[in-house]
Amino acid sequence: MTALIPRPRMQLAPGAVHVPGWLGVEQQRELVAACRGWASGPVPIRHTRLPRGGVMSVQTVCIGWHWQPYRYTRTAGDVNGSRVAPFPEWLAELGRRALVEAYEDPAAGVGYAPDTALINFYDGRATMGMHQDKDERSGAPVVSLSIGDTCVFRFGNTENRNRPYTDVELASGDLFVFGGPSRFAYHGVPRVLPGTGDPATGLASGRLNLTMRVTGLPG
Ligand code: SIN
Numbered sequence: 001m002t003a004l005i006p007r008p009r010m011q012l013a014p015g016a017v018h019v020p021g022w023l024g025v026e027q028q029r030e031l032v033a034a035c036r037g038w039a040s041g042p043v044p045i046r047h048t049r050l051p052r053g054g055v056m057s058v059q060t061v062c063i064g065w066h067w068q069p070y071r072y073t074r075t076a077g078d079v080n081g082s083r084v085a086p087f088p089e090w091l092a093e094l095g096r097r098a099l100v101e102a103y104e105d106p107a108a109g110v111g112y113a114p115d116t117a118l119i120n121f122y123d124g125r126a127t128m129g130m131h132q133d134k135d136e137r138s139g140a141p142v143v144s145l146s147i148g149d150t151c152v153f154r155f156g157n158t159e160n161r162n163r164p165y166t167d168v169e170l171a172s173g174d175l176f177v178f179g180g181p182s183r184f185a186y187h188g189v190p191r192v193l194p195g196t197g198d199p200a201t202g203l204a205s206g207r208l209n210l211t212m213r214v215t216g217l218p219g
């Protein structure tokens with residue numbers, strides 16, 4: 001949807017860039033369709049169990065490598081034991097184009113080879129606490145794509161989960177990249193704004209977020 005008030009691209013911190021409306025509706029539809037496929041198997045989407053017994057409010061499915069707190073494996077021992085779906089080359093290519101766009105540098109995507117993606121689905125009540133993406137053994141950037149309902153995305157500092165942080169709204173089609181000095185910044189999703197998405201993406205309700213990463217793990 002075209003914003004009534006234009007949303008400019010913004011660098012929140014060195015290496016952390018928000019590009020509103022990067023994906024068109026057709027690309028979002030294709031991503032939603034791909035995510036629907038991955039959500040159905042070989043490892044179905046589920047609420048990740050936490051070591052202390054709770055469950056995450058978001059539902060997650062992974063491709064390439066399976067993430068569970070706090071490691072990556074090829075098979076989903078905490079779900080059904082199956083090997084996760086492969087990470088497709090078209091998604092890696094999209095990741096390289098995302099870096100070129102975010103960093104406004106034609107060379108920014110060279111050599112970027114993401115090998116895992118976490119796909120999170122948020123219903124209207126789901127949130128994600130402040131955390132670092134630090135189970136990867138690589139400092140390569142994280143590329144984040146959002147579809148569906150707008151959320152408040154909180155992007156903080158690399159020291160702790162508290163202030164200073166900046167809240168930005170991530171809407172459908174938005175790109176967010178965090179790399180370089182911001183790669184290990186704390187971030188989270190304090191709230192989703194139900195009913196703000198465009199059903200033309202194929203997502204009638206809720207929010208989909210896909211983050212691609214480089215695990216740095218061998219083959
Ligand atoms: C994440 O931190 O893994 C997800 C962030 C988001 O949903 O925007």
Ligand code: MN
Pocket residue numbers: 131132133187
């Ligand atoms: Mn994260």
